Amino acid sequence: DVQEAVGTSVNPKVIDVPSGEMGRSTIDGIAGDGIQLKAKARVTVRTNLDRLVGGATEETIIARVGEGIVTTIGSSETHKAVLENPDR
Numbered sequence: 345d346v347q348e349a350v351g352t353s354v355n356p357k358v359i360d361v362p363s364g365e366m367g368r369s370t371i372d373g374i375a376g377d378g379i380q381l382k383a384k385a386r387v388t389v390r391t392n393l394d395r396l397v398g399g400a401t402e403e404t405i406i407a408r409v410g411e412g413i414v415t416t417i418g419s420s421e422t423h424k425a426v427l428e429n430p431d432r
Contacts, residue, residue, distance in 0.1 A: 349391045349393065350391070350393070352389065352390060352391040353390060353391040353392070353393050356388045356389060356390040357388070357389050357390075358386055358387070358388050359386070359387045359388075359389060359402055359405055359406060359409075360384070360385075360386055361384065361385040361386070361387060361406050361409045361410055361413070362384075362406060362410060363402075363406055366406070369384075370382035370383060370384055371383045371384070371385070371410045371413045371414060372414075373413060373414040373415075373416075373417030373418050374417065374418060375417055375418070375420045375421070375422055375423040375425070375426060376418075376419075376420060376421040376422060377421065377422045377423060379422075379423035381417050381423055381426055381427075383413050383417070385409055385413060387405060387409055389405060416432060420432075
């Protein structure tokens with residue numbers, strides 16, 4: 345939708361990960377020590393009009409951010425490492 349793209353290029357959009365429509369309230373990952381961590385994220389996106397064609401949809405952004413969260417938690421040796429530095 346071109347109108348929405350122009351709108352988000354001026355006013356950034358905040359996306360919750362996971363979205364309420366997914367039926368999940370958290371993204372779950374298991375750290376190297378076997379402890380399960382539950383995470384939520386808020387992502388601010390702004391449309392780059394120069395790269396609009398073929399751009400990612402909101403669902404794609406949610407999926408990529410969720411995958412990144414799970415990968416980061418899973419690659420941590422302990423759950424404490426994630427809790428000590430959550431923005432890693």
